[in-house]
Amino acid sequence: MHAQAMQQLKHDHDFQAHHTKGESRTRWVLAISFLTMLVEIAAGVYFGSMALLADGWHMATHVAAFMITLFAYRYSRIHADDQTFAFSSGKVGVLGGFTSSITLGMVAVIMLVESASRFFNPHNIHFDEAIMVACLGLFINVVCAVLLKEHDHHGHDHDHDDHHAHGHHDHNLKAAYFHVLADALTSVLAIAALLAGKYFALNWLDPTMGIVGALIISHWAYGLIKETSPLLIDASAPLAYKTAIQQLIEDDADNRVADLHIWRIGPGHFAAIVSVVSHQPNTPDYYKNLLHSARHLGKGNQLSHITIEVNRCPGDSCPNTTQGATHD
Template structure:
């Protein structure tokens, strides 16, 4: 059954440039991954091998990022989604965070194994390949960096939000590249110290340090995305401001304000009115709360609520 709506329920901010740059980074990552895995195996460097497999998992994460972008764009007008596909980007970011966490665990475990079971390392060759990996990672960071900090996306609704527009999908891709850059840098440091000072154990130790840092980034990204996926209410202070704005004219009986995309909020409010204000006037009263992009307001007269 089709319903005519006064406005579209689509709150998706599609970052076309971010999608295109992510594809380029994916290609760079795939090539470097193959080179580092082969070189790490041949030259016996755990840091280099870990970096290669690490990049492999990031390549998979970039595929998730691209899929999320294209799925959201394809289904932007699909009425099966109550508030559009705004959460697809958030889900992509959360899924990538899980992949990032798995990488950290595998890296940490393998590094501990290599710490107690060291292998011979061909330092010159390994350092050369690690530098190539670092160069590719830095280039990838620059490809994504402008868009990671760029919040001027196109929106289906023109609203002024009192916060930055976070593309969690792109942020996840950026963190994967940042993690690659870190592990490449740590690999180079470990190999240099191993070559000149004989500190072979540093190769494994750097792998452990990198895993811990990546784990921290994973938790940060999950903390940002999981509340959106779980429809967590907006902060108590903002809800209290809504209650206080309505207080002179009505009593709030039910109030929910939650994210329906990475940066759009929906509100469902039930009030008991003790004034002669109309529904339209109450909505106008709430218009100053510009974080709310979609408002469902239910007004009951005081007498009706008491029966």
């Protein structure tokens, strides 16, 4: 077969979300967070402040999450053309986001346990130092949030080398953004509780705000897990998409869909394997053209990799309705 014809039949297997700006900004966030962590831990040891030490080690969990984010970016970029992956290394970033969401959930659990314990074992709060630490943490996290949000954590990037990312969710960057938001939320709640404790003797607000923050962070972590886990386990497309694709094919001539599999292969990308049975079968390209209107599935999703199997129906044995179709 002619080489040009072979080239035209090949699929593009690059289904990564390329975000060079997101990676660059995450490096800055990591550097800022790491320096803040060192300062807080050193100051906590020097001044004997548990508040400083606690915030420093809390910051360390976010530093670890940012390192996961950067590792996922670098690994995906290096292995972009690695044939070991069936559909490129696009899911590595999703795995990074899933892992970071787990660490986010662990931070929430630690906050919840520590806050609950302080109801039964109240600590002597050094309000001035604690407020200073909370204000410093809030300032740092606002700077980091601006860095990540300017890129837009929903993944819209208009650089020429980021064309695959347009309209797709970068779960890796979103996880990093949520870590920054979690820290900022903790600081805001802490400042409110500490001011109330210092000026109105409402010390019980300190652990209460900790519990409120832990519950909100848990909600964020759960939402990110729900977004990333279906991609990692090759979850099928929503039933409405599958039904629409089947209908497009079966509304044409006497075609029947005998088998249909649709699953996510990367952020915003779906693959489909369709087995068509017909008395008068056409070429695979014909059926791919039928699905052209279904390529864009809404919310930045698209049917990016389509494989069509065409079978001639022997005699009158083909079903006359869609009841014979089987799905994944």
